[in-house]
Amino acid sequence: MTDNRKTGKALRLLLVSLLCAIAAWLGYAVLGLSLSHVGLGQLVGANLEASGVSHPVTAVLLNFRGYDTLLEMGVLLVALLGVWSLGGMPDYDESSPGPVLDILSRLLIPMLMLVAGYLLWVGAHAPGGAFQAGSVLGAAGVLMMLAGWRLDSRFAGLLLRVVMVSGLGVFVMVSTAMLLIGNGFLEFSPPMAGELILLIEAVATMSIGATLAALFLGSRPAVGPDK
Amino acid sequence: MTGDIVGIPWIVVLIVLPLTGGMACFLFPTISKSLGLIFALAIFTAVVGLGWQLVEQGAQRYAIGGWGASLGIDLYADGLSLLMLVTAALVGLGVSVYSGAYFSREKAKHFWPLWLLLWAALNALFLSADIFNLYVTLELLGLAAVALIALADGADALNSAMRYLLVSLLGSLFYLLGVALLYHSFGSLDIAILAQRMEPTPAVWSAVGLMSAGLLLKTALFPMHFWLPAAHACAPAPVSALLSALVVKASFYILLRLWLEVFALTDTSLGQLLGLLGATAVLWGGIQALRQTRLKLLIAYSTVAQLGYLFLAFPLGTNIAWKGACYMLLSHAIAKAAMFMAAGNILRFCGHDRIADLDRIAQRLPLTLTAFALAGVSIMGLPPSGGFIGKWLLLEASMSAGQWWWAVILILGGLLAAAYFFRVIGYAFTRAGLTHEVGVVPARMEWAALVLALAAILLGFISPAALELMGIGTPFGGERAG
Amino acid sequence: MSGVFLYALLGVGLFVLGLYALIIHAHLLRKILAINVMGTGVFLVLVALAAGNPDAPPDPVPHAMVITGIVVAVSATALALILMLKVSVATGKNHLSDSTRD
């Protein structure tokens, strides 16, 4: 027993020293970076005009590197699918929330929705955007669920799935549509780029919000082995 | 007409199709089975289309959004990508056919969207020319794979899915840190541009180390294979097939790309290390496989061993060695998929997969056993299978490089593989002590496994063409490149 | 300028700290936390170095990358947490057990 502990201690010591060495090396490597040639900042700035939005981060997220974002929507969808496949739809039996939360949620939820809308809209030229908006929306959903709100089972079928998928779906559709009208994939022509991005962002916000809320909900499986 | 076909941006189609398919299957679960098959066929066709395009026009670069690297993201397809895509398409088609009969209605509902999204991730990964984009695809792939493993009920499956998730995330983070370092060193994420700007600095070495470590973890190279056997053995049979055939290969592909293009290292001590690890994997995996009493675990350890082969090309670094490793990869993918499917059939038939109690499978499930045996032939590297071609090329490379010890490892690995596979086949002929209840195996599942196994054998006969296709865009450097 | 490296080093520190915690803790929830800390460390390295040039506005590309990364992280965390719960239900343990060997 003591031997075990001793070897455990020795191993831990070894691990710590190893990790320290790694940290030191990484730190050395980071410090050795010369930051004189900055990344793509200038390039982004130069092409910002053509992107359809004025905020560089949004431009990168939805235009220059929109493909990353598209796949990222896919990641979200896969996470949701994974969660659902593990437990299926969550149970509806939940203890009622306390009165404070109830009141708080009544107050907070509309505000959060407003914030989300604002973030989405402002994203085109200032910090903000679909993900932030979506997550705020998601937070609203979480709050609602904490307050005991549940999705009506009538909407839990195809409609819900459509909402979940819509973010990715619209993104793919729009990008492919560009292909069909003669542009490249995901190539938004400047005149309509702004509108298209807004469309994508709007749908994405809704979808992200729903997905995040569903992820939260899905993390509450029924107790006991479910078959 | 030909021009039309060649003109289609197959690269994009290959990514959009499975994504759409995944979404469609998600939206319409009742018809997901047929949808899935249709999309599988469509993807297969698209791969053929891309292949045609590559043959006609050479390596393809596609700037998404029209921006082009390094502002935007480029897609790039050359022989190596094509190889991976074809691998995925062949295995994917097989798995799709097989899964149509394998899963219950309830499971199928979850399986199809996840599988098609996983396929999308694979295709995106094989076509990406951007190291951050590769990270996203890796994550997509990893999460989808985890969810698929967890489709199998039971504590073991969940356990291994969890472990796999952690490993996968960890590997991705290592990779991402490497990406961060590379980006800040050279200000670009595009592989080609990075390759141009490459210079050895501490940061680059750190990136090499981090990315390699992360990817090796995901590829399950010995000694980082600890998560693999359980995960691959516990998953549902078609998922095991996917994992062993494709998912681990994806991270290997990235490593290969980086190694071949970005890092283009002349100092091969790291390559020697990888080779050494690969050799150890071959032997260790083989010995472990030999010790297993359960079929699926045996196959999973066999994967550990086979992955080791792929790394034997690193210390050699010649064109022919890379091609050998890639051929090995291709044939292993197909053969291993067939083998896992066969194991799935056996599992369903016997209700267990204890090797010693296989109880005359040879008589009672001949097609499946044939599939297993044929796949085994390829894995053992016996002629005229695809595995043989890979092995031959690697052997040739190691002998001409004068590094005969790798040849010895290759040979020993083949012997070990023969030892563990024939153990199974031997028991398939004998009568077990106790008889078992017999489950029904749909013919479709048997044939899917058999056809894939046959494909693994036939790969041996198309190697000149295949090697030529692989060489489009010279991903492995010139013929004489040392 | 120096702040940049400070944060970058902090990122490295968080990364290694997370790694350490990931290795030594058996509890799955802690492992998930550790992974998240590691991720934050990596993001920090990415973003900190993007602000390298005090005269120019920071490079937006790493920012976008990090946002993507954060979303990926939360998706993975959600999946990991539910998987953890399922493991706990199935095995009664909240750490991984090695049961594949007969």
Add this chain to the structure above:
Amino acid sequence: MLHWAFDSLLGLSLLWLAWRALTSPDLFKAIVLFISFGLLMSLAWVRLGAPDVALAEAAIGAGLTGALLLAALARLESIGEAGRQKGSIGETGAHDR
């Protein structure tokens, strides 16, 4: 100089929070510490001129992840209790605080 001090302080608190979050014996405390870590982190993002990231971190990294973690912990504990009540599962690590 002030920036320096602020950055250092922020950095040290982040490191300390992370350390505490990862080592605290009480899981609930650990999660709360992690949420605070996330919130402080968004401050750091702002300091680094990345308000977008800060927003995302606050909303997603700290907020949603925190909620997910807390919910998970709650379920974990109830699973542990259920297991104990059933008596079938003796060893449980849900309460290793």
Add this chain to the structure above:
Amino acid sequence: MNWETALPLLIVLSSLIPGLIIFFLAEKQVVARITLNMAAALIKLALVGVMLWGVFHGHHYEIRLPFLPGLDLVLRADPLSMLFVTLSASLWLATTVYAIGYLEDSPNRSRFFGFFSLCVTATVGLALAGNLLTFVLFYELLTLTTYPLVVHRGTEVARLAGRKYLIYTVGGGALLLLATVWLYTLAGTLEFTARGFLSGLDAVHYPALIIIFVLLIAGLGVKAALIPFHGWLPQAMVAPAPVSALLHAVAVVKAGAFGIVRVVYDVFGIEFAASLGVTLPLAILASATIIYGSLRALFQDDLKRRLAFSTVSQVSYIVLGVAVAGPIATIGGLVHLVHQGVQKITLFFCAGILAETLGIHKISEMNGVGRRMPWTMAAFTIGAFGMIGAPPLAGFISKWYLGLGALDAGQNWVIFILAASSLLNAAYFLPILYRAWFKAPPASWPDERSFGKRETAWALLAPAVITAALTLGLGLLASMPYSPLEWVRFITEQEYAP
């Protein structure tokens, strides 16, 4: 694709395709299976006949299939390959008839005959292989297709025997592969060329070449059952008798021996091999195997095991003939390839008949069996005397040329080996004959089956009698045109042409 390209392929396909079809036949479709089997065997024989004629008249049959960069799969008919192909095709026919009789009413016949055909396919392919790569391919294929035949019975003993068989043969295959690759990296080609393709190599590579030679011989020696690689052969006797017959007479063992012939003549070239100094050790190894196999055979009571050790001994004659390195010895070695095949298959046929008809497996059970089954034992007697090398049977011819060749090459010690071997052969075969013919039969046989008036089923007896007659004919009419001996002379003239 013209006739001359197609023929080698057709010969291979003529057993491959029927074999594959047979797998899918139901157990009950006896007639279809028999028809298919016989038709395939006859067609193959006919095709081989055509090719034999063609090769003799200087036609060049070759087909190439690109397989690896710079390496093709080549099927080519040269006189040497025709020797082996003809042997395989004819004995396949005989064995098929025999197997049909033997496996009457036993389970899994479709599987059996399927693999049986594949096994012959591999053998024929191996014979026609035009380069070492193709040879390796079919060599491995042979391993794979014979394994199911060895474990066919599905008993634990069969499984263990199969395992042993595999350990040896797969190991051998691995060595062969290694050597082949190495050779390829050194020489840049693997094409079988009369008198070898290595003599032009730089002397720096000679040590490597010697190692390669050793590896090749070890790899091939496993199948040829050279000591110390012979261990699998007696174990593999658990297989049904037709399999043993095929294994010993035609397929596996011969494949190894044939491979050694190829390596020595068409890879290294005999003169070059001799100049490397590798032939003498090979000859000594072969001699040791000859003596050892015979000594072990003396002490086996199990009939098939005794025959198996006899095979160990006899196959090495071929190797010896090759290793002695002279034209006459070559004739002896090569002709033994055929002669041993015919003789040994006769013996195995007879052993199978005894087991099947009377349930006799041991020599000690064979008292007086000649009275019960005169035809069978007559065939056995001819086969045994052939093995001993009594004139005018086939074995005598081989032994004659071996001895003469050894003298010719100045390796006089070889004739003592031959003498000792004859002696030992007599020592383990004659007691069997003595028992069978001159001892009183027991009151009842271990497990007798009745075949009415006949001593056994005609399908079993006919092949044995025919091969016994062949044993006599091949010896007595050795100088007839197209006889193996004449053909071997034809080969040797080419190999040693000035």
Add this chain to the structure above:
Amino acid sequence: MSNIVNIFLLLLAPGLPLLLAIPALRRRVPWPAHLALLPTIVLLFLPGSFSVELPWILWGNAGMGIDTGARWWLAISVVIWAASASCLQTPDRRGAGNRLTTLFLLTLVGQIGGILATDMVSFFTFMTLMGYAFIGLLIDGGDEKTRRAGRIYLVLLILADIALFEALLIAARSTDDLGYEAVALAIPPSPSSALYLSMVIAGFALKAGFWPLHVWLPLAYGSARPAVALLLWVVPVGTGLFGAVRWLPLGELSAPIAGTLLQALGVAGILYALLFKVMRAQWKQLPAHTAIIAVGMFAMGLGTGLLDPAVWNQYGHLVPVFVAAVGLALAIMIAAFVWLEKREVFPSESDREALWLERWAKDIIRWGRRAGGDTLPELCALWLARWDSFWQAFTWQELFDAGEYLLQRWELAITLFLLLGMVSVALLWLDATSVL
């Protein structure tokens, strides 16, 4: 025309008995054993020497023919064969009659073919057939003593065949044509002539029962059935002698050592038979000892021929006559004894005397057993007990117990001894030819 008849008859002489040897073919033939002799008898009355080349057979230069020497020998053979065939027609006692006839006919084929053969290989072939068939004839239905004789003779025969095979190889190395005369001419200048001579002498000595290899003869004479006893001289002994004359390059070569050795053997044989056997007055053994004496005399003659070619050239042609005469005499003697025995003149006696060859072999086995079988296994058991099944297969005990037949055991002993002998001969020879 006459030529075709000649050839036909030459082929038919061994061919007809061969055909009749197949039981199915003679089922309806009356008196098959006599019928088989018919072509040979006709052949005897054809005038002149003639021969036929047989293409395709063996390696092409086989042939058959008849000349004066052969005719003598053939004539006497036919007489004795006819007598024996008459004895054969006894009622079938043990159901073996059919097989006995087959063996009888096969022996006949071998003997007649051997006489008619014009080259060494054909002769060797026929002689082998004759030898093995004769052993079958000897032991078929015989008692224990006959079988013992048969077994001993079998071993001697195998050894003889090996020796003759070597001799053949040497001859073939010296000349392409293996006709007797060609060989006789080619051997003397050959460097291997000494080896050839020794091999031939050894071979035929073994076959014909030269002293001291005669042991089986008395046994066989003592116990074989009359039909076989009649053949004992003509078949194994006579053919051996006949062969020796043909194979040795008599008259072409002077070989003092071999000649002297042969003479010594001959004298020793004669003396042995006279002193130790005939003096004991075992009447029933008389033919055997007569045969030994005759063989001894023949050996003396051969020795003389080898010593002095000129003598042979002068008197060599008498040899067949001599052999024939002895054969006839012995046949008559046996016939007489058979007749006498039928009238129970001789008390039946069992010859319990142990044969030196067998005794010697048994001793070897006994020593080997004592050394290996008793001590080694104990040691093995002590040391290797753990390695049970694997090693046990290789212990000496196992090795000896596995061979359950006496025959097999002493063949092994002889084999080992012979191998030893061969090695020493080889060494001597290699030394002599200064290869080493």
